[in-house]
Amino acid sequence: MQTFSSALTQRTALSESDILRLSELVAEWQLLADLSFADLILWVPRRKDYKSWPEGHVAIAHIRPTTAATVFSQNVIGNEILWGSKPRIDQALSNGEIIRDTEPEKVGEILVKEETVPVFFEGNFIAVISRYRNVETMRTPSKLELNYREIAHKIYKMVSEGNFPIKESVYLAESAPRVGDGLIRLDVNGVVIFASPNARSALNKVGWPSDLEGHNLGDVLDSLQTGSIRYIPREENWHVAMSGKALRREEFDCETGTIDLLSIPLTQANDRIGAIVLAHNVTELRRRDRALLSKDATIREIHHRVKNNLQTVSALLRLQSRRIDDPNASAALEEAVRRVASIAIVHETLSTSDQETVAFDEVMDRIMANAVELSTRTNEISIERTGNFGGFPAIVATPLALVLTELIHNALEHGLGSVGSKLELRVERTETLCRVHVIDNGSGLAEGFKPEQEANLGLQIVQTLTVNELNGSIEFKRLTEGTEAVVTFPIRN
DSSP: OOOHHHHHHHHOOOOHHHHHHHHHHHHHTHHHHHHHTSEEEEEEEEOSSTTSOOOEEEEEEEEOOSSSOOSOOSOOTTOEEETTTSHHHHHHHHHOOOBOSOOOEEETTEEEEEEEEEEEETTEEEEEEEEEEEGGGOOSOOHHHHHHHHHHHHHHHHHHTTOOSOTTOTTOOTTSOOGGGOEEEEOTTSBEEEEOHHHHHHHHHTTOOSOOTTSBHHHHHHHHHHTSSSOOOOSSOHHHHTSSSSOEEEEEEETTEEEEEEEEEEEETTEEEEEEEEEEEOHHHHHHHHHHHHHHHHHHHHHHHHHHHHHHHHHHHHHHHHTOOOHHHHHHHHHHHHHHHHHHHHHHHHHTOSSSEEEHHHHHHHHHHHHHHHSTTGGGOEEEEESOOOEEEHHHHHHHHHHHHHHHHHIIIIITSSSOOEEEEEEEEOSSEEEEEEEEOSSOOOTTOOGGGOOOHHHHHHHHIIIIISOOEEEEEEOSSSEEEEEEEEOOO
8 A cells, every 4th residue: 555655756746845744734634624524635736747737636635524424435535637627626726825615516416515725835836625515514503613614714724825734743643632622712812712612611620610711721721720739830831831822732730630732823924813722631541541550550569579578588598598407408498599589580570660571581681690600610601592582471471480490500500510511591482482492511311311200399390380381391302412401382462
């Protein structure tokens, strides 16, 4: 499928800056469609180069209103018309004027009124917007519709003068408030001329008891926030922020609620004639956001406390091992310390992460470093990891950390206890499977070795966790020099 920019490049003679301008317009023209109660189609002239007379026009974009029924149920993007077949589009482009109040025409079975608006940019008219309204649905307009249409006409005028979209209008994002959420119209002094029912409701819910008309919007917001228990100091007051002098997106927050505000100045030629403010009550959304943040913080704190408790257990076991004269008992306690420490590393990683997954490469690097430090041949053995684990959920990370801890410890204690110098951890991960190779160049496995028959507690732990917790398998291979253990398990999403 062609992108908007590639379609313009291939089918028109527009420059890169022209294409960028039309891309900005299309990104923000939902506002125009909603205010107009109309479908909008963007027509771009077809010609060989900038100096050539257009052969016709091609429909490059189409937007439907959220405030009214659509006129075009079918796809119109890509439709081409010859020069002269749509005189109003030709006239808008060649004369640079808005064509209004046309006679209705039939589009399929629907009577439609068309309005054409030229798009001006850097001294040229580069495209035409056609506005289509269903005549049959047109009736005596309400106060809301009259205000919406009047505002729409003023913004169309800004388009024809090259003043809309507003330069660097980064606030007009997909998540920004829309016309249906609530609209407030301001005069040049920031005083409310008109407020839609949804806008009045949004302000009423955060504590404004009366109508907005006749009040300065900035003063209204200042009074509501100053009187709130949850007062947040600002670098500038709301009177300045919502004056309508510049494109601004702000979030008003007080004890009773939160409103997302988008202020868009209205201009005529070089003069500012007022502004519109789109208002969306996002109280419930922000409450959920805060609840999620609180939940995440609570979970991280739990992981932190679990880690601290495990470290305390490790310290107690280590103290106990030093007080025991029996070497076997002392060694067993030291193994327990090592296992508890591996689990603690997983919880420590979770306590510092914003994600629900464990960055397992970090965990393994720490486990490997600790294992080598505890080896009797610390300075004689090199250990390395190839490949990346990526992230795992905690339900996988904890047993996997224990399994690999045991395999590394066994390799260092038995395989590399007296001979050999290298331990390698090789990771192979796909979308559905993870395979980990633990390879050493030590003494190798004894003849007839069967892990399931071994009395070694560590190997029993490895077998149990691999099969029961990871739903995987483990294989031991005797190499020419050393041993290879391969752990294979499916990836859980």
